[in-house]
Each structure stands twice: as structure tokens, then as C-alpha cells.
Amino acid sequence: MTRLNSSASVEKKRQEILNSKDQKKLYVTICSGTACHASRSDEVFQAFVDEIERKGLREKVDIGRTGCHGFCERGTIVNVFPKDICYLQVKAEDVPEIVSKTLIENEIVERLLYEDSNGQKIIHENDIPFYKRQNRTVFGNNRLIDPQNIDSYIALGGYTALTKVLFEMTPEQVLEEVKKANLRGRGGGGFPAGIKWETTRNAPGEPKYVIVNADEGDPGAYMDRSLLEGNPHSVLEGLTIGAYAIGSHQGFIYVRQEYPIAVENLLVALEQAREYGLLGKNILGSGFDFDVKVHRGAGAFVSGESSALMTAIEGKAGEPRPKYIRTAVSGIWEKPSNLNNVETWATVPLIINKGAEWFSNIGTKGSKGTKIFSLVGKVNNTGLVEVPMGTTLRQVVYDIGGGIPKGKKFKAVQTGGPSGGVIPEEFLDLSIDFDELSNVGSMMGSGGMVVMDEDTCMVDTARYFLDFLAGESCGKCVPCREGIYQMLKILNRICQGEGREGDIELLEEISEVVKDFSLCALGRTAPNPVLSTIKYFRNEYEAHIYEKRCPAGVCKALISYYIDPEKCQGCTACLRNCPTGAITGGKGLVHIIDQEKCVKCGTCLEVCPPRFSAVTKLSGVSVPEPVPQGTKVIRKGDRKK
Amino acid sequence: MCGLTVKRIMARKKTKSAFVGIKMTSEQAELLDRLQRVLNSATKTEVLLKGLDLLGKLYPSTSIPPPWILLGEGETSPPVVTNRELAMLEAEARRYSTNVQQVRNKTKEVMKQMTQELSKTDRIVDKYKGDKSSLIQLLLELQRENHWLSEEMLKWVSQKMDIPLTQIYRVATFYKAFSLVPRGRHSISVCMGTACHVRGAPHLLDKVMETLKIRPGETTRDMRFSLETVNCLGCCALGPVMVVDGKYYSKPSTKEIEQIAASD
Numbered sequence: 017m018t019r020l021n022s023s024a025s026v027e028k029k030r031q032e033i034l035n036s037k038d039q040k041k042l043y044v045t046i047c048s049g050t051a052c053h054a055s056r057s058d059e060v061f062q063a064f065v066d067e068i069e070r071k072g073l074r075e076k077v078d079i080g081r082t083g084c085h086g087f088c089e090r091g092t093i094v095n096v097f098p099k100d101i102c103y104l105q106v107k108a109e110d111v112p113e114i115v116s117k118t119l120i121e122n123e124i125v126e127r128l129l130y131e132d133s134n135g136q137k138i139i140h141e142n143d144i145p146f147y148k149r150q151n152r153t154v155f156g157n158n159r160l161i162d163p164q165n166i167d168s169y170i171a172l173g174g175y176t177a178l179t180k181v182l183f184e185m186t187p188e189q190v191l192e193e194v195k196k197a198n199l200r201g202r203g204g205g206g207f208p209a210g211i212k213w214e215t216t217r218n219a220p221g222e223p224k225y226v227i228v229n230a231d232e233g234d235p236g237a238y239m240d241r242s243l244l245e246g247n248p249h250s251v252l253e254g255l256t257i258g259a260y261a262i263g264s265h266q267g268f269i270y271v272r273q274e275y276p277i278a279v280e281n282l283l284v285a286l287e288q289a290r291e292y293g294l295l296g297k298n299i300l301g302s303g304f305d306f307d308v309k310v311h312r313g314a315g316a317f318v319s320g321e322s323s324a325l326m327t328a329i330e331g332k333a334g335e336p337r338p339k340y341i342r343t344a345v346s347g348i349w350e351k352p353s354n355l356n357n358v359e360t361w362a363t364v365p366l367i368i369n370k371g372a373e374w375f376s377n378i379g380t381k382g383s384k385g386t387k388i389f390s391l392v393g394k395v396n397n398t399g400l401v402e403v404p405m406g407t408t409l410r411q412v413v414y415d416i417g418g419g420i421p422k423g424k425k426f427k428a429v430q431t432g433g434p435s436g437g438v439i440p441e442e443f444l445d446l447s448i449d450f451d452e453l454s455n456v457g458s459m460m461g462s463g464g465m466v467v468m469d470e471d472t473c474m475v476d477t478a479r480y481f482l483d484f485l486a487g488e489s490c491g492k493c494v495p496c497r498e499g500i501y502q503m504l505k506i507l508n509r510i511c512q513g514e515g516r517e518g519d520i521e522l523l524e525e526i527s528e529v530v531k532d533f534s535l536c537a538l539g540r541t542a543p544n545p546v547l548s549t550i551k552y553f554r555n556e557y558e559a560h561i562y563e564k565r566c567p568a569g570v571c572k573a574l575i576s577y578y579i580d581p582e583k584c585q586g587c588t589a590c591l592r593n594c595p596t597g598a599i600t601g602g603k604g605l606v607h608i609i610d611q612e613k614c615v616k617c618g619t620c621l622e623v624c625p626p627r628f629s630a631v632t633k634l635s636g637v638s639v640p641e642p643v644p645q646g647t648k649v650i651r652k653g654d655r656k657k
Numbered sequence: 658m659c660g661l662t663v664k665r666i667m668a669r670k671k672t673k674s675a676f677v678g679i680k681m682t683s684e685q686a687e688l689l690d691r692l693q694r695v696l697n698s699a700t701k702t703e704v705l706l707k708g709l710d711l712l713g714k715l716y717p718s719t720s721i722p723p724p725w726i727l728l729g730e731g732e733t734s735p736p737v738v739t740n741r742e743l744a745m746l747e748a749e750a751r752r753y754s755t756n757v758q759q760v761r762n763k764t765k766e767v768m769k770q771m772t773q774e775l776s777k778t779d780r781i782v783d784k785y786k787g788d789k790s791s792l793i794q795l796l797l798e799l800q801r802e803n804h805w806l807s808e809e810m811l812k813w814v815s816q817k818m819d820i821p822l823t824q825i826y827r828v829a830t831f832y833k834a835f836s837l838v839p840r841g842r843h844s845i846s847v848c849m850g851t852a853c854h855v856r857g858a859p860h861l862l863d864k865v866m867e868t869l870k871i872r873p874g875e876t877t878r879d880m881r882f883s884l885e886t887v888n889c890l891g892c893c894a895l896g897p898v899m900v901v902d903g904k905y906y907s908k909p910s911t912k913e914i915e916q917i918a919a920s921d
Contacts, residue, residue, distance in 0.1 A: 053905070054890075236850050242891075315833030331790035333831035394856070
């Protein structure tokens with residue numbers, strides 16, 4: 017690859033790439049993000065390669081991979097250009113049909129298209145309601161870029177922002193632009209990035225470092241991963257621009273070790289950027305030097321905290337330190353270090369290209385621009401969603417997410433991961449905004465949005481998060497180490513049916529100490545799940561403690577499985593599948609669960625045929641006396657279809 | 658005990674008359690002479706065996722050998738001894754020599770393994786020569802290569818990188834990615850992230866634990882599978898998710914789990 021070394025060379029290269037591409041040639045892309053990879057996208061890719069070879073179409077069709085498209089519920093996603101046909105949930109067996117019908121005969125395979133609620137088939141990906149209602153400024157290019165090929169990024173206008181910055185702007189001007197745009201950090205803290213950059217720039221000491229925080233520890237959040245896997249150059253470009261503004265010549269990207277594909281694509285991207293002269297010494301001939309090292313995490317949630325992360329980069333155990341002195345002033349090896357989240361860095365080239373004003377026109381007064389959320393849990397359209405700040409939660413969960421599956425009732429949406437809280441139905445019309453979400457007791461966090469329905473127990477949710485945090489706490493400070501553990505003990509007792517009078521008040525009291533006196537944000541935000549679930553779902557706590565009842569039917573110690581003798585038809589399905597042999601009965605006889613042997617696994621409920629629905633979960637009431645063994649079933653006259 | 662008996666035998670030889678109940682011919686005396694010469698130059702075990710061999714020739718017998726006499730390769734009848742003490746002596750000596758040989762072989766094997774392991778470790782350590790801040794990266798590679806970090810490996814790293822061993826253990830015990838005990842050939846990870854939790858991950862984990870009969874963090878006795886829980890693999894749309902050696906399984910059924918557990 018020839019080095020690009022002038023202000024005009026990026027644009028020239030872009031024209032070169034566009035001209036060399038035959039826009040009319042058939043081009044098939046297969047989404048290869050981790051979720052689609054888990055849906056066996058590799059097999060689909062190979063199937064395409066084989067089938068195209070078999071039909072002798074190698075000269076006529078190009079095949080490529082892309083990063084995550086975001087509609088992960090319907091992976092593997094395959095696009096056929098130039099017509100821009102979008103096929104969903106493609107399996108390796110579907111490939112021969114796609115090749116013969118679409119590639120050869122130029123026809124569409126209807127059954128693989130998206131079907132909306134009216135039964136209408138949709139051909140183009142961007143028309144699908146899931147995407148249409150989003151504003152995919154940062155994430156949208158994922159579907160068009162081959163992450164292992166820098167040319168596909170340049171073809172879409174990549175690195176023009178860097179060119180502009182290096183040749184037409186001073187570092188101070190870049191700083192001003194980012195400050196004017198009011199870009200707030202997308203990693204959870206929401207701190208204005210421009211101000212952080214300025215602090216680092218003005219801090220005494222050389223060398224200065226810039227860091228990409230790709231630790232993404234929140235369970236259920238995977239936006240950063242998809243950005244890194246699908247469009248690594250957008251992050252690199254943003255990082256280089258930031259380094260120029262701050263006066264740094266060495267960057268670090270800290271990626272958690274659970275993201276091997278992201279690391280691979282990053283390393284490839286770095287190599288290719290270096291070859292093109294977009295990274296390293298004398299970038300684009302401007303005289304600016306900057307290079308990047310990738311540092312892998314080793315499985316510690318707390319290491320995602322900025323001071324902990326910097327300690328980990330130094331090769332030590334990643335524990336946070338008190339931030340009397342900000343890391344922007346004293347970070348890695350006590351030098352000024354600027355740390356930002358992946359998404360924050362990826363937004364920077366857009367601000368430079370389109371202007372701070374464009375950016376600040378999107379969003380609300382306090383929160384500008386768009387944000388990528390991972391919408392997961394009990395929702396129909398699970399995936400990555402990018403919406404402008406100010407969109408309401410209802411729009412995200414229902415219009416884009418498609419609502420709750422199986423017709424269940426919405427209970428709450430949990431934002432901000434283990435540091436956030438639950439937001440109940442009454443606040444569904446809240447606009448998504450850093451401050452608005454904090455005001456209701458939750459927070460934006462890194463963008464995880466977990467939807468919960470009537471079958472989710474709020475006490476169990478609080479217990480789940482505390483369990484996670486107890487394992488991840490570094491243990492350095494007493495409030496976090498002991499406080500979280502004690503709160504967990506109380507919650508465990510409550511879920512076991514041993515809740516006591518005064519437990520809720522005790523939880524609130526401990527929370528206060530942990531919140532105010534923990535060393536780092538892990539401890540300070542640890543009580544949030546507990547406090548917000550108590551605030552909005554106190555009745556569930558009270559039911560667990562006073563009535564020994566779990567309203568959602570989740571806490572095993574508080575539920576019993578019971579077969580209704582009037583509904584049981586004696587089909588023996590549950591008996592055969594019970595792992596502990598707790599069910600007695602026979603064909604045509606009422607089945608009875610021995611409560612002593614039952615381990616509450618729920619298998620009987622799963623396998624009982626829906627037309628009988630004889631198995632129920634009881635909670636808070638004692639199990640009725642079993643009918644005598646050998647009682648015959650009451651045969652239903654006509655079966656409900 | 659053996660030494661004492663040989664001494665007694667030698668003492669008896671000297672007194673010429675005194676082999677209790679045993680008459681010696683000049684041939685036999687010659688044999689015993691040879692034994693003495695052998696005594697001066699060989700190991701104790703060899704002497705014992707040789708001695709017994711020679712003594713055996715002094716006491717030919719047609720009686721059936723006692724059961725504690727070990728037959729060697731291709732031997733049809735053992736070096737026959739009628740004296741019970743001698744017989745036990747021989748058995749002891751043989752066992753001793755086999756054990757010594759086994760220990761020698763085992764030591765050779767262990768040394769060979771250790772050298773191989775250390776040279777693998779060396780190759781990786783050399784990549785990061787000198788850079789103490791890349792300790793975590795180095796340990797990650799070692800973990801990937803060997804599936805665990807043994808004490809020898811860490812001691813070696815400590816020496817080569819000039820980092821105190823306590824510091825290395827600090828790092829190795831802080832991060833979840835490192836295992837200080839041997840892991841199975843295949844790793845099974847069940848995702849316990851929030852989205853999977855809400856979609857029934859604990860239930861899935863229960864099924865896996867029941868099938869494999871181990872808990873998270875443990876390895877099956879036959880060293881085939883290690884079970885772990887992880888917090889979010891990032892494919893929440895497919896939850897609950899289980900990964901076996903890098904292959905993802907979405908909402909696996911009990912049958913699928915049993916199939917995987919039964920495979921090698």
C-alpha cells in the first residue's frame with residue numbers, strides 16, 4: 017500500500033477506491049459481529065463462498081464481511097448490493113436458494129425478508145421499522161464497512177476529519193469545537209469531553225497519554241464491542257484527533273479479554289493505518305507523530321474504572337485510587353492521561369466533519385447528540401439501538417423494540433448496568449438524558465437497557481446486581497467491601513424467605529454509607545439497584561418479607577409447583593422429564609408433585625402441553641393437600657386447539 | 658536388613674566351615690569370590706541381585722518357588738532359592754531396583770516435561786523482554802497456551818522479568834482470566850449477564866451443573882471439562898448463552914448439553 021502523505025491524498029485515495037469499484041457488480045455482505053457469529057455466520061460465509069464457486073460466479077460476485085448491524089435478534093443478516101436487499105436469519109441451508117434466485121435470476125427470496133406487523137414484506141434494511149426509527153449517525157456505517165479493510169472506511173469518507181484537523185485547524189481550535197459541541201462522555205460518567213481534554217492539555221508533564229476505554233464491563237452492554245469489531249477506524253481517527261488536540265503522541269486501547277474478535281480487528285486496523293501513513297511517524301506528512309498500543313484486560317470489572325484501568329496498563333493489579341488528583345493531571349506513570357469511552361472517540365470525527373452546531377442541534381439541552389443503547393432482556397427486537405438524546409423510553413422499548421414478547425406485561429427497564437437503577441412504567445415517557453435518568457434514581461451508564469416484565473422479580477434483580485458487584489469489588493475500602501457483602505446477605509435472606517422486620521430500613525441505612533464513603537464509583541453506585549427497586553417496588557420487598565411471597569414467581573424458596581388435579585390429563589410429560597423423580601402418577605391418572613423432592617427447576621411447567629396448562633406456580637400460599645394416589649383425571653370433553 | 662544379611666553371608670564365607678547346614682564345593686567358593694569383587698565395584702542393588710543370583714546357583718532345587726519371587730522377562734524358572742530369607746531378600750532387592758528404575762525414569766520424564774514447558778514459557782517471555790508493564794499481557798498469553806499458570810512457570814517469569822514473585826501472584830490472583838489450577842481440555846462458559854439472567858441463565862447453569870456434576874470454577878475428574886460463569890458475552894439476543902471452546906450455543910436444550918458432555 018502506498019503511503020498517503022499530503023493533505024489531498026486521503027481524498028485522492030477515496031476517489032481512486034470509488035472509481036475502481038464497479039457499482040453495478042453484485043456484492044454480498046454477511047454480518048460477522050459476535051452475535052451473528054454465534055448464529056453461525058461463519059458457516060453462512062463459507063456456504064456462500066462454496067456455492068458461488070460451484071456456480072462459477074466468482075468473477076461476477078464479490079463477498080465481504082461487515083461488523084454488527086445491530087438487529088441482533090434476527091442474525092445472521094445478509095445484504096445483497098447493488099439492490100440493497102436485506103435477508104434476515106439466514107442459515108447455511110438457505111444459501112443455495114439465495115444464490116440461484118437472487119444472484120442468478122435476480123429475484124427476491126420472500127421468506128427471508130422482514131415482515132412487519134401488517135404482514136408487509138420489507139426489502140431494504142433501512143426501511144425496517146427497527147432501523148427507521150433510529151438515528152444511526154455513529155453506528156450506521158457498520159453495515160457498509162469491512163472491518164479488516166481500511167479502504168471500505170476511506171470510501172465512505174473516513175479520515176477526512178483527520179486531514180482537516182491536521183492541516184486546517186490548530187489544537188486549540190479542535191478543543192474549542194469539541195467543547196462547543198458539548199460532547200459528554202459515553203462511558204457512564206457523562207463528563208464533558210472537551211473540558212477533560214483541556215485539563216489534560218494544560219496539565220504539566222510530558223509525555224501525555226490518550227486512552228480508549230474498551231473494557232465495557234456492564235453485563236448486557238455490547239455497543240463498544242460492536243463498534244470496535246465493525247468500525248475500528250472510526251475510533252482510531254477520533255483518538256488521533258484527540259491526541260493532536262491534547263498534544264499526546266502515545267495512545268492505548270484497553271480492550272477486555274472477552275472480546276477476541278475486537279482485538280483481532282483492531283490489530284489489523286492498526287497495521288493498515290500504519291501502512292497508509294495514517295498512524296505512526298509524520299502522519300499524512302503533517303509532522304505529527306502518534307502511535308497506539310493495544311492492551312488486553314484480564315477479566316476484572318473494576319479495572320474499567322479510569323484510575324484502575326491506568327494502573328492495569330502499568331502492569332499491576334487494576335485497583336482504583338482516590339481521585340483527589342484527577343487522572344487527567346496524573347494518570348499512567350503519573351503523567352497527564354485522557355481517558356474516554358469508545359463511543360465518545362467514535363463521535364469525534366463526526367463533530368469535526370459536520371460541525372459542533374450540527375451536533376448540538378441533536379438531543380436535549382443537557383445531553384447532545386445520539387447514544388447507542390443495547391436493548392436486551394424481555395423485548396422482541398433485541399439489539400443495538402442508536403437514538404438522539406431526548407427520545408422517550410417508550411419509543412425505544414415499544415416502537416423500536418417491538419414491545420414485550422408473549423404478550424406479557426412491562427414491569428421496568430433497567431439502565432446503567434450494575435450502577436444504575438430500574439425505571440417503572442410511570443416514567444416510560446421520560447426523555448433519555450443524562451440528568452433526567454439520574455433524577456429518577458437511575459443513570460445513563462454505558463448504555464445497557466434491560467427490559468423486565470411481570471415474570472422478573474425486583475428483589476432478585478437487586479440481589480443479582482449485588483452478587484455481581486460483591487465478586488468484582490477490589491476490596492480496598494471498607495464501605496464497598498463490607499457494605500455490599502452485608503447488603504447481599506440481607507437480600508439472600510429475603511429471597512430465601514427469611515426476611516425480617518426492619519430489613520428494608522437496614523438496607524437503606526447501609527446504602528447511605530456505601531454511597532457516600534466508597535473510594536470509587538463502583539462502591540458509590542452499588543446501592544443504586546437496591547435503592548431504586550425499594551423506591552418503586554417496595555411492595556415486592558414487603559411481600560417477600562411479610563407474606564413470604566414472590567409476586568413474580570422467581571425466588572425458588574418462596575414458590576411451589578403444583579399440578580391442578582382438575583386440569584391434569586395424565587399425559588406423563590412432566591413425570592418423564594422431572595430430573596429428581598418428584599412426580600408420581602401414570603397414564604390417565606392425576607400427577608402429583610412431591611414437594612420434598614421438588615427442586616423448583618420449572619421443567620414440569622415448561623413441558624406441560626399448553627392446551628392443558630395444568631402446572632402452576634404458587635407463592636405465599638400453602639400447597640393444597642394432594643389428592644389420593646391413583647385418582648383418575650377428569651377428561652376434557654373437547655380439546656382447545 | 659539386606660546389608661546385614663550379606664554381611665552374615667560374607668562372614669560365613671570367611672569361616673569356611675560355617676555356612677549353616679550348607680556344604681560348599683570349590684566351584685561355589687569361586688562364585689562367592691566373584692561376588693566379593695562385584696561388591697567392590699557395583700551399586701548396592703546390583704550387588705544384591707548379583708549376589709543372590711550367584712548364591713542361587715549354590716542352592717539348586719526343584720521345589721516350587723515361593724510366590725513372592727518375581728519372574729523376569731523370558732525366565733521360565735526363577736533363580737531358585739530354598740532358604741526363605743534369601744527368597745525374601747531377592748524379592749526386596751528386585752522391588753527396590755524396579756522402584757529405583759521407575760523413579761529414575763519418572764524423574765527423567767518430569768525433567769523433560771519441565772524443560773519443554775519452560776522453553777515454551779521462555780519463548781513467550783522473550784517477546785516481552787524487559788517491559789515490566791506488560792506483565793498482564795504476558796500472563797494472558799501463557800494462560801492461553803497452557804490453560805493454566807503453574808508455580809514453576811510463574812517462578813520462571815519472576816526470574817526472567819525481574820519482578821518479585823509476590824507481585825506476580827498479586828496480579829495472577831486479582832484477574833479472573835488466570836487459573837492457578839489445571840483446567841480441563843474443554844472450557845464451558847455460561848453467560849450470567851443481566852440480559853441472560855432475565856432470560857433464565859440460572860436455570861441453564863443448573864442444567865449444566867447437573868449434567869457435568871461440577872460447580873463453576875471446577876473441572877471434571879477426567880479433566881475433560883472446566884465450567885465457568887462469565888458476565889456478558891455480548892450476544893444478548895441469543896440469551897441464555899453457553900460457549901463451549903469458542904462455539905456459541907443459544908438456549909441449549911438438556912439433550913444438547915448431554916450430547917456435549919458425552920463427547921470427548
